[in-house]
Amino acid sequence: MDWRIYALGSAFFAALTAIFGKVGVSDLNSNLATFIRTIVVLLASAALISMRQEWVRPANLPLKSILFLVLSGLATGLSWLCYYRALQLGPASRVAPIDKLSVVLVVFFAVAFLGEPLTWKTGVGTVLIASGVLLMTL
Template identity: 50%
Template sequence: MAATWFYWALASAFFAALTAVFAKVGLQGIDSDFATFIRTLVIIAALALFLSYTGKWQGVGSFSGKNWTFLILSGLATGASWLAYFKALQLGNASQVAPVDKFSLVLVALLAVVFLDERPSVQEWLGIGLVAAGVLTLALKR
């Protein structure tokens, strides 16, 4: 049970890969910002159905100011990320855009050290460095 996060992370990676491929095809001939809006509506509908099916709706009255602040900031960051991602997919190759987008892994590690007081091991820093090198290698292909 302790490693179930890993399977969810793999599922996330798989669906993110599908997102890039599906979006690249779906963006042909339409504005990337409007496409992001359509994508967001689909996500809202799918999540509403999922929450209803699993009975996971909950009241928000117990949310703290901190909960609200950081969920709103996260939502704004997600929206900005999606807008930038779709524009990048519209302009570039999915095989280049997706790896650069995954540079977020490196940025998450750095921000987690600064703001969350996380301390990656030497092995983890090595992996983070390899990801950074891989992103640069893929992004700079000619």
């Protein structure tokens, strides 16, 4: 299946995350809400890996992959903690666009650290995304 289908699925489920999360943190501490969400993600991932029989012995995993996945997990956890606290304190319609500034940062980091090219289309799109975020949150 094409990567774009998965990317659209990610956007769709991220939108639901904001809506469900806003309701979920209304009567709960945002850190506890993040913990509950993390457990659900862990269980769902384990179920998917089990159904697809994709478990691999830890000794067979590349150390570099493990290191960067641990760093990614830490970044994800910090992102979720900040996101849920922001949802608890602010309107979802303003929190979510600011969260999407991550797109602008990803483009910057991909160019700076991964050596990905910055095309004029990517540059213009990045400026438009940043402009849209500003417009929606001012």
